[in-house]
Each structure stands twice: as structure tokens, then as C-alpha cells.
Amino acid sequence: MAVQDLLRQRFFPHMWCPGCGHGTVLNSLLRAVLELGLSKNEIVMTSGIGCSARISGYVDFHSLHTLHGRALAFATGVKLSKPELTLLVPMGDGDALAIGGNHFIHAARRNIDITAIVMNNRIYGMTGGQFSPLSGIGVKATTAPYSTIDNNFDVVELATAAGATFVARSTTYHARECTELIKKAILHKGFSVVEILSQCPTHFGRKNREGDAGQMLENYKKITAKRGSKALEENPGLIGRGIFVEKEKPEYCQEYEKTIALAMKGAGR
Amino acid sequence: MAKKVLKQLIINRDWCKGCGICVKFCPRQVLELDxxxxxxxxxxxxxxxxxxxxxxxxxxxxxxxxxxxxxEEDE
Known part of the structure; x- marks a missing residue:
């Protein structure tokens, strides 16, 4: 089986701009599914609104294209009713942490077995390049022509603090690493978050003079370093890549099963 | 280890949008934009x-x- 067999090919070529990192995220994600040998029928992908959310239309899995920011809420419902299914929830940075910020922290707190992938391009691409909570200070956007003054969330720190039991980060330049991290995230029992830095050459790149898609990818190579590497130790300003959190904690659906068993004890007597 | 040999490099021209990522990062300059x-x-x-x-x-x-x-065998 090839990656193309996991696609709804009738919708291709996809609607993402030339050089959009979201296509690479889709590519890495499908390879992870392929390498794990998961069946299409076992996977449910839910997504919200935005460029990134269009991903659920392109995959030949069960898919739900839902409300803005509510992908995790829908995924929670699906997972609770059918815990045997694998839930994949790719979200954009705004979708996950602005509009869906509350759902994000509470899904992490519950430690429900869902794999959340944050496709972080640091901008709202579909609506014309407004800044997002992940843009950070000093970024130019349609809504910040004199550059932003807002601090950004750190997805890794936020997810860790909220209680996610698997947290990792990579970039679209490191496609192979992305696949490995997504594989581990899917296999992890509990709430997993993988942040993938993804280039938006159309809006973010153009406004911030970061060049074309190739140059933006080159930049990811320069500004990131693997966790535990010497480069990161010597330059704390670099963004760390790799697995930040991997721990065992009771999973929500399993705990809920126990509650049901407890409540049913003595029923029918 | 046996050397990998390219049998075929298929490019779907209907899907390619010409972003040039493959061209830029190919270590052997195999690809070009037409x-x-x-x-x-x-x-x-x-x-x-x-x-x-x-x-x-x-x-x-x-x-x-x-x-x-x-x-095919590894040494």
C-alpha cells in the first residue's frame, strides 16, 4: 500500500497554496499511519476550521469536519462512545489555542487517548493573514502592520502544564522526524500533542520577508535543534525539537469504564 | 549494505504546484522546474x-x- 491509497484522490490537487507546510504534515501523518499498519476503518480524524482543518477532507479515514476550535470536543465524544477507535485531531494554531484553547487544555487535563497535532504556521492563513496567539512578538500580520506586541503561547509548555502525557515538537523540514513522533504519539495511551512548525509562504512568509517555502524550511533548520543536542545547550535561543514529555497516567476512557462497572455493581439484583 | 538504485521517479504533474522544495533540497540536483x-x-x-x-x-x-x-544482504 502506498501513501496515495490513504487519500481521497478525487479532491486532489489539494487547495493549499504552493509550498504550504500543511501538505508536508499530511504526508508525514499518512506515512505514520502506513508504517503502523493501521486500518482505515479504525481511524477517525476530526478537524475544526481553517486551512489546516481541510486536511480531514483529504484522508480516506472516517472524518468529521466540525466547528471552529471544537475538533477536540467532537473527538472526545467519538472516543468515549467508541474507545477502540484511533482519534487523530490535526488543528491549526488558532484553531487549537485561540478559538479552541479551552477544549485543548481540558482534553489534556483529562488525559483522553487522542492524538492532537498542532500545525503551527503562526498566522490565520485562510482569512487573510491575521496574527494568532502563536505569532509572538515583533511579527507582521494584516492586523499588525506595525508588528505585534502580544506574547505567544509555547505549545509544549502549555500542553505539559495542562497535563498532556505525551508532548513533542518538530518542523516540516524534519519530515522523517515528524513521522516518527506522530507514530509514537499514536501509540501512546493518553493525550498526545505533537506541534509541527509549518510554513505559510503566502501570508507569514511574505509579510515577514522570510522568502519562499524553500527559504522558510531552511530557516527551520537554523532556528531549531534536537533536544539534548550540544547545539541546543550552547544556544538556548534555539527552539527544541523532539519528545518533551512521555509519561504514564490513568487514561480517561479506561477510568470511565471503571466508573460504569462500579455504578452497575448490584444492578439487576 | 547494498546500494539503493532508483528504478523510477514518478512526478504527478497534475498535483505538483511547483513550490520548488524538492529541487532546493535534493542533495544531488536530480530535479528541476520546467x-x-x-x-x-x-x-x-x-x-x-x-x-x-x-x-x-x-x-x-x-x-x-x-x-x-x-x-541484497547486509555485510
């Missing part, structure tokens, strides 16, 4: 089958088929 801004395989003999063009392609338009080259 007059219509689509990626084409110009030097298949130089390909080392690192697969990075296929893995990074945002349009999922590249497929590399690796052939059998020499011995």
Missing part, C-alpha cells in the same frame, strides 16, 4: 534514493520506486 513550473527528474542516474523529496513534497506528487541493486 517552463511550466512543474518538477521534472533531469538526472535520474545521480539519485541516491534518500527519499527526502517524496517525504517533504507538500503536494504528495512524488513517488520514488527503488529497484534491486546488486547484493
Amino acid at each position: 517552463g511550466k513550473d512543474k518538477s521534472v527528474c533531469m538526472r535520474p542516474e545521480a539519485c541516491i534514493c534518500c527519499m527526502m523529496c517524496e517525504l517533504r513534497c507538500p503536494d504528495l506528487a512524488i513517488e520514488i520506486i527503488i529497484g534491486q541493486g546488486g547484493q
Whole structure:
């Protein structure tokens, strides 16, 4: 089986701009599914609104294209009713942490077995390049022509603090690493978050003079370093890549099963 | 280890949007953009089958088929 067999090919070529990192995220994600040998029928992908959310239309899995920011809420419902299914929830940075910020922290707190992938391009691409909570200070956007003054969330720190039991980060330049991290995230029992830095050459790149898609990818190579590497130790300003959190904690659906068993004890007597 | 040999480098021209990522990061300059801004395989003999063009392609338009080259056994 090839990656193309996991696609709804009738919708291709996809609607993402030339050089959009979201296509690479889709590519890495499908390879992870392929390498794990998961069946299409076992996977449910839910997504919200935005460029990134269009991903659920392109995959030949069960898919739900839902409300803005509510992908995790829908995924929670699906997972609770059918815990045997694998839930994949790719979200954009705004979708996950602005509009869906509350759902994000509470899904992490519950430690429900869902794999959340944050496709972080640091901008709202579909609506014309407004800044997002992940843009950070000093970024130019349609809504910040004199550059932003807002601090950004750190997805890794936020997810860790909220209680996610698997947290990792990579970039679209490191496609192979992305696949490995997504594989581990899917296999992890509990709430997993993988942040993938993804280039938006159309809006973010153009406004911030970061060049074309190739140059933006080159930049990811320069500004990131693997966790535990010497480069990161010597330059704390670099963004760390790799697995930040991997721990065992009771999973929500399993705990809920126990509650049901407890409540049913003595029923029918 | 047996050397990987490229059997075929398939580029789906209908899906390729000509972003040039594959061209820029190919370590052996195997690929080029043609007059219509689509990626084409110009030097298949130089390909080392690192697969990075296929893995990074945002349009999922590249497929590399690796052939059998020499011995298969690892030393």
C-alpha cells in the first residue's frame, strides 16, 4: 500500500497554496499511519476550521469536519462512545489555542487517548493573514502592520502544564522526524500533542520577508535543534525539537469504564 | 549494505504546484522546474534514493520506486 491509497484522490490537487507546510504534515501523518499498519476503518480524524482543518477532507479515514476550535470536543465524544477507535485531531494554531484553547487544555487535563497535532504556521492563513496567539512578538500580520506586541503561547509548555502525557515538537523540514513522533504519539495511551512548525509562504512568509517555502524550511533548520543536542545547550535561543514529555497516567476512557462497572455493581439484583 | 538504485521517479504533474522544495533540497540536483513550473527528474542516474523529496513534497506528487541493486544482504 502506498501513501496515495490513504487519500481521497478525487479532491486532489489539494487547495493549499504552493509550498504550504500543511501538505508536508499530511504526508508525514499518512506515512505514520502506513508504517503502523493501521486500518482505515479504525481511524477517525476530526478537524475544526481553517486551512489546516481541510486536511480531514483529504484522508480516506472516517472524518468529521466540525466547528471552529471544537475538533477536540467532537473527538472526545467519538472516543468515549467508541474507545477502540484511533482519534487523530490535526488543528491549526488558532484553531487549537485561540478559538479552541479551552477544549485543548481540558482534553489534556483529562488525559483522553487522542492524538492532537498542532500545525503551527503562526498566522490565520485562510482569512487573510491575521496574527494568532502563536505569532509572538515583533511579527507582521494584516492586523499588525506595525508588528505585534502580544506574547505567544509555547505549545509544549502549555500542553505539559495542562497535563498532556505525551508532548513533542518538530518542523516540516524534519519530515522523517515528524513521522516518527506522530507514530509514537499514536501509540501512546493518553493525550498526545505533537506541534509541527509549518510554513505559510503566502501570508507569514511574505509579510515577514522570510522568502519562499524553500527559504522558510531552511530557516527551520537554523532556528531549531534536537533536544539534548550540544547545539541546543550552547544556544538556548534555539527552539527544541523532539519528545518533551512521555509519561504514564490513568487514561480517561479506561477510568470511565471503571466508573460504569462500579455504578452497575448490584444492578439487576 | 547494498546500494539503493532508483528504478523510477514518478512526478504527478497534475498535483505538483511547483513550490520548488524538492529541487532546493535534493542533495544531488536530480530535479528541476520546467517552463511550466512543474518538477521534472533531469538526472535520474545521480539519485541516491534518500527519499527526502517524496517525504517533504507538500503536494504528495512524488513517488520514488527503488529497484534491486546488486547484493541484497547486509555485510
